Amino acid sequence: LLLVLLWTFSLSISIGEAGRQPPVPNPRLADSRFLYNGTTMLAAGYLDQPYCQIVQQPARWVCVITADNSHEGGAGEHMVSVYSSDQGHTWSAPVVLEPGNSLANAYGVLAYSPSLHRLYCVYNMNLDNITKLPDGKPLARTDSLGYFVMKYSDDAGQTWSKERYQVPYPLTAIDRNNTWQGKVKMMWTVDQVKVAHNGTVYFAFTKIGAYEYAAPEEIFFLASDNLLTEPDASKVSWTLFPEGDHGLAPPGGNPSIFEEGHAIQTDTGFYAIGRTSQGYLGAASSTYLSTGWTTSSFAQYWNSSQSPLEVTASSQNLKNPRGPITMKQFANKMYLLLFYNDGATGFDSRNPYWLSAGIGHGNTVLWSQPEIVLYDDGDHSVHPGYPDFIQSETDGTIYITETQKTVARIHKVDAELLEGLFTQYRVATLTTANVLLSISGSDQGKTVPSPKLPSFSALAALGQGVTLDFVVSNMQSAHAGQVIFSNANDKVGLQLTVAADGGVQLEVADSAGNIATIPSDAVCAARLLLPGKHHFAFVLDAYASVGFSVVDGHMCDGAKAKQGWAWLPNALGDVNASPTSQIGVGFTGTIVNGRIYSTALRTSQVVGNYRALA
Secondary structure, eight states: OHHHHHHHHHHHHHHHHHOOOOOOOGGGGGOTTBGGGSEEEEEOSEEEEEEEEEETTTTEEEEEEEEESSOTTOTTOEEEEEEESSTTSSOOOOEESSTTOOSOEEEEEEEEETTTTEEEEEEEEOTTOOOBOTTSOBOSOOTTBSEEEEEEESSTTSSOOSOOEEEOOOOOHHHHTSTTTTSSOBEEOOOOOEEOTTSOEEEEEEEEEETTTEEEEEEEEEEESSTTTOSOGGGOOOEEESSSSOOBOOTTOSSSOEEEEEEEEOSSSEEEEEEESSSBEEEEEESSSSSOOOOOEEOEEEOTTSOTTOOOEEEEEOBOOSOOOEEEEOTTSOEEEEEOOOOOSSSOOOOSEEEEEEEEETTEEEEOOOEEEEBOSSOTTOOOEEEEEEEOTTTOOEEEEEESSSEEEEEEOOHHHHHHHHTTTTOOOOOOTTEEEEEEGGGTTEEEEOOOOOOTTSOOSTTEEEEEEEEEEOGGGOOTTOEEEEOOBTTBEEEEEEOTTSSEEEEEEOTTSOEEEEEOOHHHHHHHTSSSOEEEEEEEETTTTEEEEEETTEEOOOTTSSOSOEEOOTTOOOOOOOSEEEESTTOOSEEEEEEEEEEOOOHHHHHHHHHHHO
16 A cells, blocks of 8 residues: 555656646736636646536545656556645646556546536546557547446545446447447546436447547447446446447537537436537437437527517527537536637647537527637647536636646636626627727718727737727629728728628737738628628737637638637737728728727627627
8 A cells, every 4th residue: 555655646746747838928927718717627748628626525626637757648657636625726646547457547537426526537448458450550539439437436536446347338339330330349438427417427438440530439428327436436337328339420410529528417308419520510310319310510600680688599600620629518508619719620720719609499599699708829739628517516707727738727708708798698788898999980981080099019918909899781883992090001901891792890000010801701791691680799808819700690710711719919019000090981881880999898888789789
């Protein structure tokens, strides 16, 4: 026992000292969305999937993390747990779940039984020590094959049971036809364990058809109806769903990618969502977890053009690369989804993280227009991911845990951002604060004194940036290149013009040659060209260094392009140029009204402006 404790302690120290954080740029210290403002939970050569449960006795947040002193998929990959007794401010040293065991074990999820005061961790383990392909070639990694196993803790994560219990499930077609013809199972989970209304615990996982993460793939669910009540861990039973020989296939069918599924119970059924290699999030629903699942399609936003309280599906699908998402329900019965809002089809494009609120719509969930919730504007290749949500039982505050592969952090989510998302389906309020310039229809064709815009290189107040917000009509009479607003002088400043497709675009430039162009897209252009009044806004978020556009309450996501939002140059400075600004000079559409703000409005505020004005 002493040797095991010493081994665990030495490993904990090496994990704790391995990671270093980049320096924090001072201007962003006030922004909770800035990745490095999170509280460090653990640092190591490789960390992934910090998944958590709130334990009642003693009151703690316990999290499990996949760790390795070298790299992802390394030979020493293993599960550790940490806990916090002060709402995430400080964290314990890590405890190894499999001390002295060199077999790969990874990707744990937690389930908690309040009545038993017992915490279970379910994770992958290569129990048979499979290290070669059937043809004898060595495996690059072994962390997503073998078995699901579980251990338990009766002391809130301080120690874990010596005994390990298998979580069995039957072979299905995808297993029998995999690289090992069913002799070895390939699978992994990134879902969090949920509890159904009837007390059944369940989680989604991926069955893999071809080593190491290749098509075909299907999403399944493991469920236990006695884990929360059975004191004998060996008697905990598990059932594989859906019934039959196939799980949820990718949108469009196999062979393709549909993985890292997450499942949630709605008021009337179950909803599942997962990443694909098609640039969109796949989704399916059913009245029952066990059977009746719809053919997978793509996850959808709700239609922001509808009147408040009338939530219906839009034709706009949620974009996401082959990167990790997460979805949970909260005390207000609504949902939150973390995703990347980017249509890349590979493993890249995982920055920034965007957050949407969800409302149950029958068996499905429809999603709000998204807000940036985590970013690293200095290094776009940084990949925050594999997150979890924690909602404090004390005050309802919502936190995000995540890792960019070397440091696990916890972030408090801004309460105003959340309130905006949770009420976005009904908001119809015009934001009147921080208006630098109000424009009426009678100003069209005039030149007015330019508003004094904040400098992007001198961030002084949280939320600083610029928003251009307009209501227009008769866009079908306008022509490409016509100016709606401009303070530009010799190509420096802001130029809001009609785009070639009939939409709008904003060009941003400073005197040092830092330039960005933020367009609407073909779908947004089509909206603007319809008869009647239309609202649009361009938001320049100085902290996140991101610009995006919204038309009639819908974020322009790029349509068939990879993304609609754009990174702003990190060195972007002063965009004040001409002392006077043109308001629709030569514009043959109609300006109804407009506002220039000295702040980056949140997406939800823009949606509120749309409903209030158009």
